[in-house]
Amino acid sequence: MSTGSDCRIHPFTRKTLCSACLAGAFLAAAPLPAARAEGDGTAALVPQYASLPGPERMKDADVTGSLPRTGADPAAPLFSGSVANGRIVLRKGAPTGCLPAALREVVADLSVRFGTVSIESTHRSAGRNRRAGGAGHSLHLACRAMDLRIHNRQRGVMAYLRSRPEIGGLKIYRNGIIHIDNGSRRSW
Secondary structure (H helix, E strand, O other): OOOOOOEEEOOOOOOEEEHHHHHHHHHHHOOOOOOEEOOOOOEEOOOOOOOOOOHHHOOOHHHHOOOOOOOOOOOOOHHHHHHHOOOEEEOOOOOOOOOOHHHHHHHHHHHHHHOOEEEEEOOOOHHHHHHOOOOOOOHHHHOOEEEEEEOOOOOOHHHHHHHOOOOOEEEEOOOOOEEEEOOOOEOO
């Protein structure tokens, strides 16, 4: 139920709120500044937000509750960090943003354990999948699969991938490319 074009029902309290209501609530809670006269004789209120720190204190971690910045961003995921430092090499035309986070995490772990990993193929269009010889129901079509290559030592890679519960489909081709996906557990 809304009473005006700018009114909305708050999702948690289920009360109708509008900009006029909110402005009144803020003005009632904050001390009113001295009114100043406008050119037409009316008084204009200057909004005050007493709870916000000034701009000079917004960078202070004690005031904002933020963690201090260091050289490396501790919140950066392992995958993007590995791409940035060259442990994971992305082939042009192999998007990774659409991949499930669990598969990206597996690849990041691979790069730490076994060395540089190249991601050769991820999402494919139906035409590209046909040209690559992919199955008609390939998980590459849904960006749930990737083909990759390990550049350094390879002993133990397949055993490691088999041990990861996030991996469903697993295959190594003759050319050394490894296929992983998050479908049902299988190999072919």
